[in-house]
Amino acid sequence: MSVTDQRELQYIGGARQSGSGAPLTITAPATGDEIVTGAGANAADVETAVAAAQAAFPGWAGLTPGARSDLMHEWARVLRTRADEFAAVESENAGKPIRLATEFDVPGTIDNTAFFAGAARHLEGKATGEYSGDHTSSIRREPLGVIGSIAPWNYPLQMAAWKILPAVAAGNTVVLKPSELTPLTSLLFAEAATAAGIPPGVINVLTGTGAEAGQPLVEHPAVAMISFTGSTAVGRRVAATAAGAVKRVHLELGGKAPFVVFDDADPEAAARGAVAGALINAGQDCTAATRAYVQRPLFEEFVGRVAELMDQVRLGPVQDPDTDMGSLISRTHRDRVIGMVERARESGAKIVRGGRIPDHTPDAGAYYEPTLITGADQQSEIVQHEIFGPVLVVLPFDTDDEAITLANDTPYGLAASAWSRSVFRTQRAAREIRSGCVWINDHIPIVSEMPHGGFKASGFGKDMSTYAFEEYTNTKHVMSAITPAPHKPWHDVIFRTN
Ligand code: NDP
Secondary structure (H helix, E strand, O other): OOOOOOOOOEEEOOEEEOOOOOEEEEEOOOOOOEEEEEEOOOHHHHHHHHHHHHHHHHHHHHOOHHHHHHHHHHHHHHHHHOHHHHHHHHHHHHOOOHHHHHHHHHHHHHHHHHHHHHHOOOOOOOOOEOOOOOEEEEEEEEEOOEEEEEOOOOOHHHHHHHHHHHHHHOOOEEEEEOOOOOOHHHHHHHHHHHHOOOOOOOEEEEOOOHHHHHHHHHHOOOEEEEEEEOOHHHHHHHHHHHHHOOOEEEEEOOOOEEEEEOOOOOHHHHHHHHHHHHHHHHHOOOOOEEEEEEEHHHHHHHHHHHHHHHHOOOEOOOOOOOOOEOOOOOHHHHHHHHHHHHHHHHOOOEEEEOOOOOOOOOOOOOOOOOEEEEOOOOOOHHHHOOOOOOEEEEEEEOOHHHHHHHHOOOOEEOEEEEEOOOHHHHHHHHHHOOOOEEEEOOOOOOOOOOOEOOEEOOEEOOEOOHHHHHHHEEEEEEEEEOOOOOOOHHHHHOOOOO
16 A cells, blocks of 8 residues: 555645646556656746745855754754654655665665754865965855756665755755656655755755656756766766756766675675675665676685575565565666666576566566676676666676776776775775775765765766765855055056056
């Protein structure tokens, strides 16, 4: 049974509203059941939401950092009291196991909210000083205005939080368009902000498709910046549209994380890390371990142990606390994953485990077995392109140089891990792998204090941490003459008088 029956899928100016666009049915991916049907947002709703955000901006930006911080701390408190409800809705709407929602998505979001509540009081800049000798220079760090945020479906609540929190902590207001597939916790997140006392219009949520709601949001002249998380293909389009208006963009795009196991690594730790890193959120994680490169002496042992561990992963109903892995987001997406695995099989790769739809899950769901592949070519689709499913490809390597080269050999650069007991090898990997994060002897953990963001085709700009303020603020230099003298020494360069 559905955990929510709220049919108004827009949140504008502090209240739920119906959209003006085409009908939208939100379904539970694990069962195919309808959760709710409502009207989606279109360009008219974008107008209303942007107007609400514009109206709220002066008041919100004008609060002291301490006042914004207090309201955001209260928001975190409201979230704590509603954690179970958020987890249930997230689990149902995204098809993810309740354990993952309860122990990862929701506490992560609460911690992020509390972190940015504190960080709101710590915007940084250079010390005010007399750098020219004749002037006092100071830095103002100012919010940009209305931020348009666009988020994907894989971690709906966390993505909403990553987009909204640094923006509002810095004094901006936001119009968020979550994925039309998974808007429910974004709506609850905005409602919790209002319940905490954050003024109406500071946070608005538009549920609609990319074409009907996303595109008009990107194009809107009153939107100062677009913060986008999603695929590289759509990110490219968003950036091209924003370029027309010289609008700032922040792009968190796809990933294809390498997982490099040197021959002195702990094989059990590496195998366990690979299974957890590849199967988290059914592999629908932009930092998921997707390409394991294993030094030849450990290769067979690693593949064997990963296969054994994958056999132990329990697929089942998402509300069952014993379920390890849930559904993919949709059957359409599962068809894409199946297509990639089948093309790998046809091109000679070996499917060691999985590669099929499981027998004992609901037909209308979108489950897929944990899948382990060897024998793929480095340049093949399965190694080069994002799968976004529970699929790990393992390839051997011989030398350390080769491992680094292979790890860097895709267009992406979001995350990576290196496994070794040698500090020299791990430090080299940290230095030479081109990605926004390199884990050493682990893969996946994130913390609110540290940045998340890509290199190369994985985009630019940072989510989480105080580095995110670089995206959502403008630095203004204020330079004041320190004497009233009408003749400044530097005038002599231009015109010299007696
Ligand atoms: P998409 O790129 O397909 O969609 C992302 C968002 O963009 C959705 O809300 C979508 O709307 C919207 N959108 C689509 N077209 C347009 C448009 N023309 N203008 C404005 N908005 C548009 O990604 P997915 O939702 O399929 O998510 C998976 C992708 O997200 C993967 O590539 C993954 O790697 C990436 N991702 C990256 C992360 C990172 O931090 N780097 C984190 C998480 C995911 P709708 O779908 O509702 O039509």
